[in-house]
Amino acid sequence: MASRLRNRYLFTTRQKLLAALVALVLVGVPLGWGIKKWTTPEDRSCAPGVERPQGSDECVGVNGSGFAFGVPELAEITGLIGHENGVLKQGGYVTVAILLPFTSTDPGMRAKVLHELQGSYARQYWENNKANGRTPKIRLVLANTGNENVHWEHVVQQLKGMTGAPDRLRAVSGVATSSPEIRSSVAALTKAKIAVVGTTITADDIANGPDHNDFPGLARVSPTNKDEARALPLGKVDAGRTLIVQDTRTDDHYTNTLKAAFATALKGRTPYEPAVFTSPPDSTAEGTTSNIFNKIASRVCETQSETVLFAGRHTQLRQFINELGGRGCAARSSVTVLTGDEGSYLGSDPKLDRKALTARLTVRYAALAHPDAWRAATNPKLPKTGGSEADYDTFLEAVSHASKKPVPLGDGQAIIAYDAMATAVHAIREAAQGKPYPEPSDVGQQWPQVTGELQRVNGASGWICLDNYGNPFNKAVPIVSLTPEGTQRFESIAWPEGKAPTPNCLKPNPK
Structure with missing residues (x-):
C-alpha cells in the first residue's frame, strides 16, 4: 500500500517534472551566476578616467569631475575644482593636469598634495574669473600616480591620449618629487611634446642645460639644489x-x-x-x-x-x-x-x-617659498626687485577661495604650486597667438621667452625669469628656520647670484 502511494504521489509524471524544475532552480541559477561572474570582467572603475589596477586597491588615473581618490581631506578642494570645470563651455578651454601621488600614505606627502592642489586651484580660479576674460579658460584634471608614484606609466599613457578634443591637454604641472619615477614621467611627457612645469623638483639632473636637453618642454619654478x-x-x-x-x-x-x-x-x-x-x-x-x-x-x-x-x-x-x-x-x-x-x-x-x-x-x-618673504610687515629689508608685496597680495586673494578654512602657507607648497600654474597659463596663452588654443608642441617653446620686464611671471614666491633651458634664473630663496614651537620662521631672502636681480632679470652670457 505504501509503495503504491509513493509511486502515485512522488513518481508521477507531474511530480517528476516538478522535481526537475526544483533541481534546475537550486543548481542552475547559482551555476549560471557563477558562469556569468567568471566570464564577465571585474568592474575595477572608481570614477570617470580612474580605476584600480590589477593587484592594487588604489584608485589611479585622471579625473576632473571632483573625485577625491578616496582621500577624505581632499574632498573639499577636488569638489571646488570639479565645480569650476563644470561651468566651462565645451571648446572654450584647454586642460592642465596636476600630476601627484594623491593616494600617498606618507603624512608629509599628503599635506604637500593638499596644499599644492589648493594653490593650483587658486590660480585656476583667478585665471578663469579675475583675469579680464582672457582665453582660453583653464580646466584642471588630477592625475594620480599612486603611492610612491608606482603607477606613473599608466597615468602618463592616459595623459598622452588627452591632447586632442575634448580635453586639449596643453601642460602638466605638479611633478613635485625628484624621484626616478618622476624623472621617467617627465621624460615620457616631454618626448610626447607635452609641456611640463615642475613645482618642487629641485634635482639638477631633472633639468635641461647647455650640454643636454633630455626634457624638451620642461620648465621649473623652483631653484635647483645647486x-x-x-x-x-x-x-x-x-x-x-x-x-x-x-x-x-x-x-x-x-x-x-x-x-x-x-x-x-x-x-x-x-x-x-x-x-x-x-x-x-x-x-x-x-x-x-x-x-x-x-x-x-x-x-x-x-x-x-x-x-x-x-x-x-x-x-x-x-x-x-x-x-x-x-x-x-x-x-x-x-x-x-x-x-x-x-x-x-x-x-x-x-x-x-x-x-x-x-x-x-x-x-x-x-625654502622654495614662505608667506613672510614678500610682506613689508615681516621683512623690513624687502627687496625692490625679484618679487613684490602686490603679487603676493594677489595670491592671498586667490587662495582665499580654495577652502572655507585658512590654507596653511608655512611650508610654501600652495605658493609654489600657484606660481607653477601661473607659469603654465602664461605660456599657453602666449602660444595661442589669437587662436582659440595653441598646438601642444608650441607651449614648451615659450619657456625661453619667459624673462624680461614684460614677459616674466610675477609670482607669489618671487619673479620667475626662465633661462634658455627652462630653469629659473636667480630666483628668490627664503632662508627659514624651525622653531621649538613648531613654526617655520622666515629669516631672510637670499639669492643664488649673491644679490637681487636687475629689473629685466635677464641672464647674462657666461664668460
Whole structure:
C-alpha cells in the first residue's frame, strides 16, 4: 500500500517534472551566476578616467569631475575644482593636469598634495574669473600616480591620449618629487611634446642645460639644489668645523645633487670625510637609520663641528635632529644644521622632537617659498626687485577661495604650486597667438621667452625669469628656520647670484 502511494504521489509524471524544475532552480541559477561572474570582467572603475589596477586597491588615473581618490581631506578642494570645470563651455578651454601621488600614505606627502592642489586651484580660479576674460579658460584634471608614484606609466599613457578634443591637454604641472619615477614621467611627457612645469623638483639632473636637453618642454619654478646651496650662507661657515652628513643611496636625484652641491660649495675644505647613512628604499619609512644617527651625533661632538650640512630626505632629517637633541656635547657647544627644501616638511611633522631645538641646535633650510618673504610687515629689508608685496597680495586673494578654512602657507607648497600654474597659463596663452588654443608642441617653446620686464611671471614666491633651458634664473630663496614651537620662521631672502636681480632679470652670457 505504501509503495503504491509513493509511486502515485512522488513518481508521477507531474511530480517528476516538478522535481526537475526544483533541481534546475537550486543548481542552475547559482551555476549560471557563477558562469556569468567568471566570464564577465571585474568592474575595477572608481570614477570617470580612474580605476584600480590589477593587484592594487588604489584608485589611479585622471579625473576632473571632483573625485577625491578616496582621500577624505581632499574632498573639499577636488569638489571646488570639479565645480569650476563644470561651468566651462565645451571648446572654450584647454586642460592642465596636476600630476601627484594623491593616494600617498606618507603624512608629509599628503599635506604637500593638499596644499599644492589648493594653490593650483587658486590660480585656476583667478585665471578663469579675475583675469579680464582672457582665453582660453583653464580646466584642471588630477592625475594620480599612486603611492610612491608606482603607477606613473599608466597615468602618463592616459595623459598622452588627452591632447586632442575634448580635453586639449596643453601642460602638466605638479611633478613635485625628484624621484626616478618622476624623472621617467617627465621624460615620457616631454618626448610626447607635452609641456611640463615642475613645482618642487629641485634635482639638477631633472633639468635641461647647455650640454643636454633630455626634457624638451620642461620648465621649473623652483631653484635647483645647486642654486639652493649657493643661496645658503655657506660662505660664512667655518669649513674647518663643518661636517657633511649624506645619504649613500644613488637612486635619489634630490639627495645626489644636493650632496654634490655641498661638496662643490666647500671645495674639499672640510677636514673630515662625510658621515654617511643609507635610507630605506622608501625614504618615508622609518627603517633603522635612527641608530646610525645616534652614532653620527656623537661624531658631531668628537669633531667639534659647529655646522652640519645635511643631504637627505625629510624623514631622515627629522630622525637626525631628534638624535642631535640628545648629543653629549649639547651643554658646551651649539650646532647649526643647514639643508635643502626638504626641511619644509618638518613644520607639520608630529614625530619631530621639538625639545631638540632647545638644545643649542638651530635648523635652517633653503625654502622654495614662505608667506613672510614678500610682506613689508615681516621683512623690513624687502627687496625692490625679484618679487613684490602686490603679487603676493594677489595670491592671498586667490587662495582665499580654495577652502572655507585658512590654507596653511608655512611650508610654501600652495605658493609654489600657484606660481607653477601661473607659469603654465602664461605660456599657453602666449602660444595661442589669437587662436582659440595653441598646438601642444608650441607651449614648451615659450619657456625661453619667459624673462624680461614684460614677459616674466610675477609670482607669489618671487619673479620667475626662465633661462634658455627652462630653469629659473636667480630666483628668490627664503632662508627659514624651525622653531621649538613648531613654526617655520622666515629669516631672510637670499639669492643664488649673491644679490637681487636687475629689473629685466635677464641672464647674462657666461664668460
